Amino acid sequence: MGTVIIFALIALLALYGVVRTLRSKNILGFIFGLGAFAVFGWFVVMTILHHGIPTGTH
Template sequence: MGLVIIFSLVTLLALFGVIRSLREKNILGLLFGLGTAAVFGWFTIMTVLHHGYPVAH
């Protein structure tokens, strides 16, 4: 359960960074933010689907 929370927080922070880099027109920050949001967002979704929420033993 802790892993899902950490992945979700990283994804939310990456999305915040994407929005901020769009406002500042920072292309490199936008690319890294989108990559981070995509990877950690995928990990979040797959962890929830595989292990369930809350964790099913």
């Protein structure tokens, strides 16, 4: 469960980075930030959907 929390924080920071790069018109930063947000965010969402909160043993 700790990994999911850390990855969720990384996804939120990547989203913040995407917003900042849009304001400064930094295209490369936008692309990498959006990619990081997509990868880490997808991992967090699918882990929560599959295991639930809190994660239980099967």
